[in-house]
Every structure is written in C-alpha cells, then in structure tokens.
Amino acid sequence: MKEALFYKKLDPNRVSCLVCPHLCIIPENETGKCQVRKNIGGILYSLNYGQVSALAVDPIEKKPLHFWRPESQILSVGSYGCNMSCQFCQNFSISQYKPTLSEMTPKDIVQKAKELSLEAIAYTYNEPTVFYEMVLETAMLAKQDGIANVLVTNGFINPEPLAQLMPYIDAANVDVKTYDHLLYGSVCEGNLDAVLSTIQQLVVHNIHVEVTCLLVPGLFEDLGRIEIFFKDLRQLAGDVPLHLSRYYPRYLYKAPATDLAKMREIQYVAQKFFSYAQLGNVY
Structure with missing residues (x-):
C-alpha cells in the first residue's frame, strides 16, 4: 500500500x-x-502497490505489438483492478476481483528483467492506470538501466498522469472497445473521447502505438459507422498498426464468438485507411 x-x-x-x-x-x-x-x-x-497477480515472459507479438522490436521477448507484469467494467472483459478474474497475489517492489521487477536478460517490461493483464504508482516507479528504474517500457492499456487516463508517465514509455497498445460513444459508457463504463485523446498524445510524443479493436458482437456491427470511425482514427493517430481481435464469450457477455466473415468485412474496411490491419485471436 x-x-x-x-x-x-x-x-x-x-x-x-x-x-x-x-x-x-x-x-x-x-x-x-x-x-x-x-x-x-x-x-x-x-492498495495494489507492490501486489503482482501475474509475471511472465511473453513474445512481444502477444501484447500485441508487431512493429516494435519484433520477435523479441518481454517481461509482462500485472496487478489487479480496472477503471472500466467491460461486460465482455477477457481478464475479469484480475480486473474485477482480487486474485492471489505476490509481493514485488519496482526494484524486484526490474531486477527480474535483468536476470532474464530481457530488454523490456510490459505493464499488462489488468489496467496499468490503476496501479499507476507501481508502473511509474518501475518504469523510471527500468529506464535508468536501459530497459524499455510498454503499456497495454484501455487508454482511460487523465492528461496529467499520462504526461508524467510518457517520458518513460517506449511503446503502447491501446484497446478501443467500440466506435459508439453511448455503448462505451453503458457496456464498458468508459469514454471514447478520452481514449482517443490518449492515443493522440502518445503518437504526438513519438511513442510507438498500435491499436487493438476487440470485435464484440453488438459493439462492432455497422460497417458504415465503422468506416467513419476508422477514418477519424487515421486522421487522429496516423497510420498506426491495427489489430482486429476476435471476441469469445466471457464474463457477463454471452453472445457467440465473432463471426469470421464479419471480421473479414471489417478488415476490408480498415484496410482502406491503415497499411496494417491484422485479424487476431483467430486460430
């Protein structure tokens, strides 16, 4: 604490x-x-300072980041808690509940990366914004030792905390839940404008950004509105790599997994605006 x-x-x-x-x-x-x-x-x-729910070595592509240090390995660390309440949360066991935890200091995490000869740490699994103090201190220590830092985030953070954190961040994957402002509030209890602002600020500060859209049935449906959203995102953030990820029933959301034909339709729309629009979570 x-x-x-x-x-x-x-x-x-x-x-x-x-x-x-x-x-x-x-x-x-x-x-x-x-x-x-x-x-x-x-x-x-x-409350979650120094509390670690998961620590693992992952391929960077799992974050997903495909154009930042490809084929490298990264130390992934997460705590618990989230500032959104997505009904389809894929990691609800640590975002909405308190799991079994281990105690680690920022120094411990950086030391673990060094012991494993890893050159980057990802703050992931749950939302980094809500273990902000832990992320900031770890990222500062990592930077001193030449270790890069990656955020895997919902982007729902205020400008001032983001500004203090950005000097230590090298790359980020931001998860955009839907193009619909009302659904962002009712299904996720978040705000699309705030998330887009975060993406824009990361790009402006020359942080490598890739964007994930989880294609949840009912949230990513209308191809016309999706096209408008992708056009706006391109104008806001430039030609960022885009990951179109398949949803599976999880937590409170019981709709069937995203139809693959629908995913390909959305991918076709995305490719009008982005050089890289890859389907993900498809086996």
Missing part, C-alpha cells in the same frame, strides 16, 4: 481521485470505481 498520486482532499472525509476521467469522489474507508484506490483517514492509497 502506498499513498496515491493525483488526488485532492475535498473535506476531512472525502477525496477526489484525479488519475482517470471518472474523477471518483471517495468517502472515508471507501474505494473508487477501480476498487484499488482507497480513502483512509483523508489520504488516498493505492
């Missing part, structure tokens, strides 16, 4: 968390929407 960054006291019993666009107002002894930032005695604490 560690005092959180980016919050303000509203009165003796309430604080406002400023790390993401929810701007949660948190009474004493309560947590914000992410379940991992808690008001204790008028101080906001990160």
Whole structure:
C-alpha cells in the first residue's frame, strides 16, 4: 500500500481521485470505481502497490505489438483492478476481483528483467492506470538501466498522469472497445473521447502505438459507422498498426464468438485507411 498520486482532499472525509476521467469522489474507508484506490483517514492509497497477480515472459507479438522490436521477448507484469467494467472483459478474474497475489517492489521487477536478460517490461493483464504508482516507479528504474517500457492499456487516463508517465514509455497498445460513444459508457463504463485523446498524445510524443479493436458482437456491427470511425482514427493517430481481435464469450457477455466473415468485412474496411490491419485471436 502506498499513498496515491493525483488526488485532492475535498473535506476531512472525502477525496477526489484525479488519475482517470471518472474523477471518483471517495468517502472515508471507501474505494473508487477501480476498487484499488482507497480513502483512509483523508489520504488516498493505492492498495495494489507492490501486489503482482501475474509475471511472465511473453513474445512481444502477444501484447500485441508487431512493429516494435519484433520477435523479441518481454517481461509482462500485472496487478489487479480496472477503471472500466467491460461486460465482455477477457481478464475479469484480475480486473474485477482480487486474485492471489505476490509481493514485488519496482526494484524486484526490474531486477527480474535483468536476470532474464530481457530488454523490456510490459505493464499488462489488468489496467496499468490503476496501479499507476507501481508502473511509474518501475518504469523510471527500468529506464535508468536501459530497459524499455510498454503499456497495454484501455487508454482511460487523465492528461496529467499520462504526461508524467510518457517520458518513460517506449511503446503502447491501446484497446478501443467500440466506435459508439453511448455503448462505451453503458457496456464498458468508459469514454471514447478520452481514449482517443490518449492515443493522440502518445503518437504526438513519438511513442510507438498500435491499436487493438476487440470485435464484440453488438459493439462492432455497422460497417458504415465503422468506416467513419476508422477514418477519424487515421486522421487522429496516423497510420498506426491495427489489430482486429476476435471476441469469445466471457464474463457477463454471452453472445457467440465473432463471426469470421464479419471480421473479414471489417478488415476490408480498415484496410482502406491503415497499411496494417491484422485479424487476431483467430486460430
């Protein structure tokens, strides 16, 4: 547990968390929407600081990043909690619940990467924004040792925390859930404009960005609106690599897996705007 960054006291019993666009107002002894930032005695604490749910060596293509250090290996680390509540969450056991955890400091994580002769660390599995303090400290230490840092993120973060983190980030994969503003709120409890702003800021700061769209039935359906979205994304972010990933029934969302013919139709639309639009999670 560690005092959180980016919050303000509203009165003796309430604080406002400023790390993401929810701007949660948190009474004493309560947590914000992410379940991992808690008001204790008028101080906001990160409950998941130093708490690791998963640590693994992955191929970089699994993030997915296909145009940043291809065919390399990366140390992947995750904690628990999320600032969105996607009904189709693919990692709900750590995003929506508290799993079995191991204790590791930022120094421990960087040391593990060095022991394994790995040149990059990915903050992944759950949402890095909600273990922000852990990510920032680890990334700073890694950078000092010449180790690169990668975010695998939903992009739902406020501009100020993002700005403080970006100098230490080398690459990112941002997961865009849907092109529909209303569905982003009702199905994911997020905000599309905030996510697109994050993508734009990462690109502006010369961070390598690839974008994943999980093609969830009911969220990626209308080819006309999809074409408008891809056109807007191209104007906003440039010719970023695009990963069109197949959804499978998970968590609260029980629709059948994405139809492969539909995925190919969406891929065809995407290829009008992006040089690389690859189908993913298809075996």
